[in-house]
Amino acid sequence: MDKKPVPDLLLPMSKPTKAINKLIAAFRTASAPLEIKGKESVIELNPVKEQAKVVLVLDGALNIYRTADNLRFVRAAAPNLFGMQGSPFRYNLYQFRSEKGAVLETLPFSRAMELVSEHQLFKEVLHFQTYLSDFQAYRTNLLISKSTYQIVCAFLFELELMPPEQRLRTSVFNYIHEHTHLARSGVMKILSDLRQGEYINIENGKLIAILKKFPREY
Structure with missing residues (x-):
């Protein structure tokens, strides 16, 4: 690790x-x-x-x-x-x-x-453009020069912020893979370890809840 x-x-x-x-x-x-x-x-x-x-x-x-x-x-x-x-x-x-x-x-x-x-x-346009610019910077910061573990944790947080009805229709692995193209084996290993450590509750491939703060080191 x-x-x-x-x-x-x-x-x-x-x-x-x-x-x-x-x-x-x-x-x-x-x-x-x-x-x-x-x-x-x-x-x-x-x-x-x-x-x-x-x-x-x-x-x-x-x-x-x-x-x-x-x-x-x-x-x-x-x-x-x-x-x-x-x-x-x-x-x-x-x-x-x-x-x-x-x-x-x-x-x-x-x-x-x-x-x-x-x-x-003009104020509304500026507010909206600032939001778009911030989101693009957020995505770039999330994906560049980060470990697989860091990226998986970040996308788990994103899933947790979804409305429950949407989150419970969303496959955790598919969501992470579509947004990152990370290898299946690496993502599944991290998810399995987080489940065994009782950091997350996943049922039928869907995120039910993040149960406690993720460890800073993997």
């Missing part, structure tokens, strides 16, 4: 739901339903030879994957919106896929910017 300490989990700022809802309310004066062809439909925010667009997530969620290796970056649940950066570079780094049942609307990026100006929503 390695001897790297497990740092305290630093979490990004809370999702600014109030700011997001204000932006969505303004954008819906000009948005239209976005047709979804099926589960895991890819949403193009900056289609070739088309206007960049903003996508509103009104119900359900989008799953965001890193294009290079298909690593799942995050599940972004409603209310949410994407496309405010207007950056083709950023959108090429990630792929946005809709979940089954997601309700989405869209409007051109240029019109969204006009509405921000008309409704004086």
Whole structure:
């Protein structure tokens, strides 16, 4: 077992739901339903030879994957919106896929910017962009130069913060693997050790609870 300490989990700022809802309310004066062809439909925010667009997530969620290796970056649940950066570079780094049942609307990026100006929503945009930037930094900090044990512990904390109904539908191993691509053997060994030490309660592959503080060394 390695001897790297497990740092305290630093979490990004809370999702600014109030700011997001204000932006969505303004954008819906000009948005239209976005047709979804099926589960895991890819949403193009900056289609070739088309206007960049903003996508509103009104119900359900989008799953965001890193294009290079298909690593799942995050599940972004409603209310949410994407496309405010207007950056083709950023959108090429990630792929946005809709979940089954997601309700989405869209409007051109240029019109969204006009509405921000008309409704004086610059503060809300800044608040939302700060949240996105913080979350990306959090994910980077979580995955880079960390041991397998540190990463597994961090994602167990993430699972614990989920609403219970969502957490109890989520496989612990699948959640960690989709977000990290860590080897199954290493992840399962750590989970088994944490269960035997009565640090976590897992039933049928689902996290029931974290029972006590994880050891700093593994």
